[in-house]
Amino acid sequence: MVSIKDVAKEAGVGLGTVSRVLNNKGAVKESTRLKVERAIEALQYRPNEVARSFKMQQTQSIALIVPTIWHPFFSKFAYHVEWELSELGYKMILCNSQNEAEKEINYISMLEKNKIDGLIAITYSHDIDQYISSHLPIVSIDRHFTEDVVYVTSDNESGGKQAATELMNRGSSQLAYMGSISDIENESMKRRKGFEQHVKAQGASYSILELKEPVQDIEQEVRRFIVDQPEIDGIFAMNDKWAKIIIHVLKSLGRSVPSEVQVIGYDGITASKEDELTISTIQQPIEQMAKEAVKAVLNIILKEEVEASIVLPVSFYNGTTTR
Amino acid sequence: MVSIKDVAKEAGVGLGTVSRVLNNKGAVKESTRLKVERAIEALQYRPNEVARSFKMQQTQSIALIVPTIWHPFFSKFAYHVEWELSELGYKMILCNSQNEAEKEINYISMLEKNKIDGLIAITYSHDIDQYISSHLPIVSIDRHFTEDVVYVTSDNESGGKQAATELMNRGSSQLAYMGSISDIENESMKRRKGFEQHVKAQGASYSILELKEPVQDIEQEVRRFIVDQPEIDGIFAMNDKWAKIIIHVLKSLGRSVPSEVQVIGYDGITASKEDELTISTIQQPIEQMAKEAVKAVLNIILKEEVEASIVLPVSFYNGTTTR
Numbered sequence: 001m002v003s004i005k006d007v008a009k010e011a012g013v014g015l016g017t018v019s020r021v022l023n024n025k026g027a028v029k030e031s032t033r034l035k036v037e038r039a040i041e042a043l044q045y046r047p048n049e050v051a052r053s054f055k056m057q058q059t060q061s062i063a064l065i066v067p068t069i070w071h072p073f074f075s076k077f078a079y080h081v082e083w084e085l086s087e088l089g090y091k092m093i094l095c096n097s098q099n100e101a102e103k104e105i106n107y108i109s110m111l112e113k114n115k116i117d118g119l120i121a122i123t124y125s126h127d128i129d130q131y132i133s134s135h136l137p138i139v140s141i142d143r144h145f146t147e148d149v150v151y152v153t154s155d156n157e158s159g160g161k162q163a164a165t166e167l168m169n170r171g172s173s174q175l176a177y178m179g180s181i182s183d184i185e186n187e188s189m190k191r192r193k194g195f196e197q198h199v200k201a202q203g204a205s206y207s208i209l210e211l212k213e214p215v216q217d218i219e220q221e222v223r224r225f226i227v228d229q230p231e232i233d234g235i236f237a238m239n240d241k242w243a244k245i246i247i248h249v250l251k252s253l254g255r256s257v258p259s260e261v262q263v264i265g266y267d268g269i270t271a272s273k274e275d276e277l278t279i280s281t282i283q284q285p286i287e288q289m290a291k292e293a294v295k296a297v298l299n300i301i302l303k304e305e306v307e308a309s310i311v312l313p314v315s316f317y318n319g320t321t322t323r
Numbered sequence: 324m325v326s327i328k329d330v331a332k333e334a335g336v337g338l339g340t341v342s343r344v345l346n347n348k349g350a351v352k353e354s355t356r357l358k359v360e361r362a363i364e365a366l367q368y369r370p371n372e373v374a375r376s377f378k379m380q381q382t383q384s385i386a387l388i389v390p391t392i393w394h395p396f397f398s399k400f401a402y403h404v405e406w407e408l409s410e411l412g413y414k415m416i417l418c419n420s421q422n423e424a425e426k427e428i429n430y431i432s433m434l435e436k437n438k439i440d441g442l443i444a445i446t447y448s449h450d451i452d453q454y455i456s457s458h459l460p461i462v463s464i465d466r467h468f469t470e471d472v473v474y475v476t477s478d479n480e481s482g483g484k485q486a487a488t489e490l491m492n493r494g495s496s497q498l499a500y501m502g503s504i505s506d507i508e509n510e511s512m513k514r515r516k517g518f519e520q521h522v523k524a525q526g527a528s529y530s531i532l533e534l535k536e537p538v539q540d541i542e543q544e545v546r547r548f549i550v551d552q553p554e555i556d557g558i559f560a561m562n563d564k565w566a567k568i569i570i571h572v573l574k575s576l577g578r579s580v581p582s583e584v585q586v587i588g589y590d591g592i593t594a595s596k597e598d599e600l601t602i603s604t605i606q607q608p609i610e611q612m613a614k615e616a617v618k619a620v621l622n623i624i625l626k627e628e629v630e631a632s633i634v635l636p637v638s639f640y641n642g643t644t645t646r
Contacts, residue, residue: 069402070399072395078392093415093416094405094416095405095414274564
């Protein structure tokens with residue numbers, strides 16, 4: 001049987017485009033539309049009429065796209081999303097995108113064809129923006145799209161500020177921020193911003209190590225930065241992964257944590273419910289983020305009013321790497 | 324609208340029972356059938372005819388039940404299951420059961436109503452056995468059911484034997500096994516068995532700490548056991564969680580690991596792809612287990628022949644807790 005995938009391949013376009021042509025909704029360039037129509041003709045593709053007659057019927061399922069479920073942040077988030085959806089009578093379809101735009105686009109196409117009712121997406125891929133449309137029930141986590149897509153995030157800016165405040169309150173005076181930066185606009189950039197603004201306002205001394213993604217060897221870059229600036233005594237890391245690498249480098253250089261150098265990360269997520277946090281960090285309210293994402297996507301489906309962005313408060317966890 | 328849940332509630336039976344009555348398949352006691360039929364009458368329940376006409380059509384979706392996705396074992400397994408299914412054109416619906424039988428039964432009922440094509444289940448709940456039926460496309464991980472359900476597991480017995488061999492080859496002579504035991508028959512019991520048989524065959528000295536689940540305070544029980552038997556110099560733990568607690572207790576008692584006491588766990592799973600293993604352990608082949616589970620459930624759906632049990636080889640990882 002000829003599938004929509006075959007049509008897309010034959011026309012040399014994405015699945016989303018074929019879907020938009022078939023459903024006659026969303027913007028498609030006229031030349032592209034022709035290409036798709038010719039491919040449909042050539043392959044004698046017949047859309048599944050039974051499935052199409054179901055268009056208005058809800059599937060009671062929401063898809064969640066994460067880069068990989070094999071990661072504490074995403075698995076904890078997915079845990080709470082599924083739990084919340086299940087309480088409300090919805091099933092959760094899980095997609096590990098591995099940042100492959102094609103897999104993500106496939107789900108947007110399912111959404112356009114009403115094979116799922118809504119989509120919650122944590123996505124970092126480059127090519128997806130053009131397929132996203134604000135008329136679809138999509139909620140994004142941390143990321144802004146060109147289109148006006150609702151997003152849920154933790155208060156990254158306040159998190160940066162809190163980290164600066166806690167480091168200074170605990171006696172650090174030579175501060176540093178370390179992290180990477182993506183060319184896709186996202187909320188985590190605000191961590192540095194909040195940190196920097198607060199440190200500046202306090203007139204304290206600080207330096208920044210910000211590397212363009214993908215970073216080849218974080219450890220080596222961190223080591224060079226710390227060796228060059230031995231006066232640094234308080235570090236805010238963009239996330240806990242960076243914090244752990246920084247702590248490892250500090251220890252390997254014979255620097256004691258936290259007595260000589262304090263380190264604060266961002267995320268505060270354990271590998272399972274039973275594990276306990278160790279390092280000091282700014283904790284994201286994952287459970288609440290999951291609940292708000294579910295609430296938002298269902299409200300869009302029900303045509304209720306939804307805020308354009310939902311920003312949730314973070315909190316400082318005083319672990320083993322601050323005094 | 325009256326739902327199947329309302330009927331179940333009214334009749335005082337489970338969803339699976341109502342489903343079996345509606346679909347007229349599977350064994351239902353005559354008195355129970357009457358109760359269900361009366362409830363249907365009383366509530367004027369009408370099954371969704373459109374959905375029923377779809378019965379023979381495949382949904383191209385497989386559900387995966389895990390106790391919680393917020394756990395490295397289950398998230399890594401789910402990662403590979405989803406990836407494999409996606410390659411084959413299937414979607415994965417994820418269910419965190421939290422060991423609640425009701426949630427699990429709901430999925431079995433979906434399977435009976437052809438709302439999903441198949442089910443891969445990691446389940447430890449007590450009440451589910453009666454709902455499982457070998458005529459359904461169900462694949463279980465680690466657990467045996469009364470009914471002849473296909474299961475996939477790692478070679479636990481060989482794992483126990485390997486642990487004993489590695490401890491002895493590396494100089495331990497006073498061995499111990501530590502773990503818990505559930506009253507639900509499962510494959511992990513064979514870890515102890517393989518260990519014990521091999522140690523016995525070698526004529527070595529050993530002792531066993533096996534606690535009935537749920538264990539209130541593993542740390543305290545482990546401490547007492549080790550204090551009572553200070554001669555123990557090689558420990559096989561039922562899993563890495565136990566191994567970590569044992570290592571913690573040993574260190575708190577001033578015992579050096581691995582120079583005085585060697586410890587080997589079971590599982591060998593990191594919290595994400597980027598993390599590295601630290602402790603010595605018997606590694607389960609999670610990726611292969613996921614692939615075999617997917618293959619088996621699809622083969623059942625396609626009425627192909629499937630082995631009743633699929634047992635996959637494990638391997639020893641020589642980490643920081645063996646010499």
